[in-house]
Amino acid sequence: MSTLPARSMRRRRVRGTNPLEYLKRPWMQLTLLASFVFLYFPIVTLIAFSFNDSRRNITWRGFTWKYYEKAFNNASLHDAFVNSMIVAGTSTLVSTALGAMLGLALYRYRFPWKGTYEGVAHLPIVIPEICMGVAMLVFFNAINMDLSLITITVSHIAFTIPFVAVVIRARMAGFDVSLEEASHDLGASEWQTFWHITFPYMVPGLVAGALMAFVLSLDDFVITFFTAGVGSTTFPIKIYSMLRFSVTPEVNAASTVLIVITLSLTLIAMIMQSRWAKGRQE
Amino acid sequence: MEDWRKNKGAFAIFLGPASFWLLLFFVIPLILVWVYSFGERGPQGQTYLALSFENYLRAIEPIHLGIMLKSIWIGAISTAVCLVVGFPVAMGIAFAPSRWKNPLLLIVVLPFFTNLLIRTYAWIAVLRTRGFLNFGLEWVHEKANWLFALAGFPAALGEFVPLELLYNQYAVVIGLVYVHLPFLILPLYATLEKLDRSYLEASLDLGAGQWRTFFSVLVPLVMPGIVSGALLVFILSMGNFLVPDLLGGTDSLMIGNLIAREYGAARDWPFGSALSFMIMYPVFIFFVINAMVARYRTRRRAEV
């Protein structure tokens, strides 16, 4: 028994790296690289096709910028894009807040009929999209609510809440409750404890949940279609409608622009953050 | 876990808003289609309300059960592959320096900002007979042949035969894994991120190898994340219909396709609703039983 620590010490010295710095291990780097290739291979092809001088994304016919020009001048594409962003942005904000609270409550409290409650609250994940789309359409008609961006957003919030809750709950599992108790013992109010102890702990879960809600909302076609009214065509509706004829490279161009914008914003944010961190260190 | 009566105010604040939203904008609409599932289809595809179990009886006909089993199977395989691909990614991000975490997360999710249909089309361009993957393989093949020729074995590898990668179940699994990766990576990351590394250090210090530490310390610690992510991927894969439609062959009908057709071309909303609820009932029951087991356990613990 007594030799064990010594052996691990030796091992650590031999490798020269901290055993927990997985990112520095070649096998990890290789797997990560493979995963990123898998993630980005199709994206690279779709970007490549946005420069293809053909009306369809099949064979390479030479380089052109024309689909970017077309995409920029295409008012309906523009509208669809803006609509999608409005819906995805709003629903992500609301569903992250509501979903986080739900996840926290399910993690923390014991209450009567909890099993039934959980069963129902998780159904939006399980329900086939088209079934939910039809249900929402019938419901909005029954209560005489005009279909619009609002009805789309409301439905998106409803079906993304449980996704956020699942992430938050997974995050909270194993949370050290004694931290909260200590805070209470030191005289902090319920609210103060939440803001200073529980909330900071939740943040990575919130980020993950919000990204999930955003992707779900941005990509949703079926529920969006059924809850869309006059003038609320979103990006997915636009693309699915193109399917009957041909999905044009304009869509690839628009997608590429979105990727480039997001990437540059991320880079800018990272640079600013590192400068800010440096400034603080000095 | 604490009893709700201990702090009714906080309980109401946390559970209230989401419950209200889900009740109004999910449960009530759901009840409407639930009522539909007992209805009958009119000649033009109207929905007549009735109290008929015919739709459910139809849903458990062997042909429909077979489709359901196949969907479960495909969903399970996709989930397994997703775990293998997604785990290292989630771990890589969770163990990265903290200022890298969010940007890395975004980079992983970024491909999913492009539309699902466009992404799936891109996979077609990659996988088809004259697709990029086959072009790459052909290039490798050519070079290898050239090397063999240099070594004195001309045409040792023969003619290049492109692989038939598209329009089969493998393509469907690849597509499903790709489409649902974020639903595994994100919950897993959220759990891995908080992992107390001293457990791992302790395990290593006590002489367990990396793999042993991984399987007997790390995996059990992040089980909630694995379960959540895997469940999300499984459920979403099972019900997907676009991927089998676009990447599948003639035998890739899944339950999601069938339901989409019942609400669409067949215009049979009652049967579509019954099929949908056939998926929802087991999940609902799972949660109820799960809660009962949990309550039983806490009670037992209290008695002991």
Place this chain on the structure above:
Amino acid sequence: MKTMRGRFLPRISRRAFMQGSAAAVGISFAGSAGRSWSAEEKRLNVYNWDTYIGETTLGTFNARTGIVVQYDLYADNEELFAKLKEGNPGYDVIVPSDYMVEDMLALNMLTPLDHSKIPNIRHLDGAFTNPAYDPGMKHSVPYMWGTIGLGYRKSKVDGPLVSWADVFEPERAKRYSGRIAYLGDMRAVLGCALKYLGYGMNTTNASEIAKARDLLIATKPHIKTFAEDNGQDLLLSGEVDITMEWSGDIAAVMEEDDDLTYVVPQEGSNVWVDNLCIPTGAPHPENAHNFINFVHDVDVHMEIANTIYFATPNKDAKDRMPAEYTENPAVFAPQEVLKNCEALLSVGEHTRLYDEAWTAIQAS
């Protein structure tokens, strides 16, 4: 009776019927003529497929009338139906296909048209003015039409294809095993198989449908996939050499590749017509009439036909179109084949027969 109704009737009988019904149409509209629509706001909500209109059509319409068009999109007839079934969310003009017009009519989902406000329907070919699904065009005006047929790669197929047998008969399909794609549409595929077997496309006879089903199950091993409206892409990329597709889609890829061509098999096939209609409860019916009339203006219509490359029912516009359009087999199928073609009609409660057959085919 059903098949008679579905046949693409020769022009003469249509025209004769049209003359007879013209008076009736006039009378039925006398009542609504007094209603004032002049105070309508300058807006119009059109619900249609994306890119299923000329590139400049909406702009020109706005310039001429001052009406602002909101152009919204759906992806197929069934979506359109589902969306309007529970009440019109505010659309003025929709573009359902033939069988869908019939079903919508049965459910009172369409507003009768005032032909006096659509004088441009005089440009329509007589073959289209009295469709079986809406006698006398009382509720619909044909917009574009086309057929379902086989698109194929000439260099990879032995001789010109003429019969459905090459894709439906297992023994013959074997030659092209793994190089054939069907449509993913149950009525279209079963309908063409029924035509091949010599039955009607709209049959409600269970044993006929069962025979079509068994034929398709037997041929399935040779079929690569059921293409989800992207068969033309599979053909162009060389993934398959024969594909069952809508005519206009093949016309579009033929422009890119000379080796591709299109044929409507001799046994006959589906001929479909998309129609301009005004749904019940449309907020701007006056503007909608105005728009439908505008679409059939010869110059405007030529621009549309030129963009979307489907066959036009507007004879005066067609006459002024270039030969590459009017003589393209993938746009206008030859008359002798057309006479064997049928329109899809609603099969009402018998839809379930088709649905179950289709599930059996896909699950086998």
